[in-house]
Amino acid sequence: MSYKISAVIEHDEHGYYAYSPELPGCQSQGDTWDEAIKNIREAIELYLETITDDEKHDLISKEIYTTHFEVAVHA
Numbered sequence: 001m002s003y004k005i006s007a008v009i010e011h012d013e014h015g016y017y018a019y020s021p022e023l024p025g026c027q028s029q030g031d032t033w034d035e036a037i038k039n040i041r042e043a044i045e046l047y048l049e050t051i052t053d054d055e056k057h058d059l060i061s062k063e064i065y066t067t068h069f070e071v072a073v074h075a
Contacts (some may be wrong), residue, residue, distance in 0.1 A: 003048065003056070006064045007040045009033065022059050023047050 009018045016036035019027035020043075028043040030036030048056060 002020055003060050005044050005060065006066070007037075007044070008066065009029070009036055018043075020047075021064050022062055 006022055007018055011017075011033075015029060016030045017027070017029050018036045018040035020040065021047055021075045023044065026040075026043050028036065028039035030039050048053055051059070051067050070071055
């Protein structure tokens with residue numbers, strides 16, 4: 001079975017940090033974007049293997065949307 005899971009990837013001076021908002025505590029990191037994606041995918045797969053079908057349904061039934069936009073700040 002496959003699931004559609006969200007991942008948020010943040011970049012800073014230390015590399016890339018990734019986490020899944022649907023799965024509390026499911027997080028990973030990587031030195032590159034590709035490594036972070038690979039690592040969070042693996043973390044999500046392992047996470048889903050450890051929970052029951054009911055827990056999966058409860059956690060994955062949420063829809064999470066992300067976006068970004070520019071805002072003007074007037075001093």
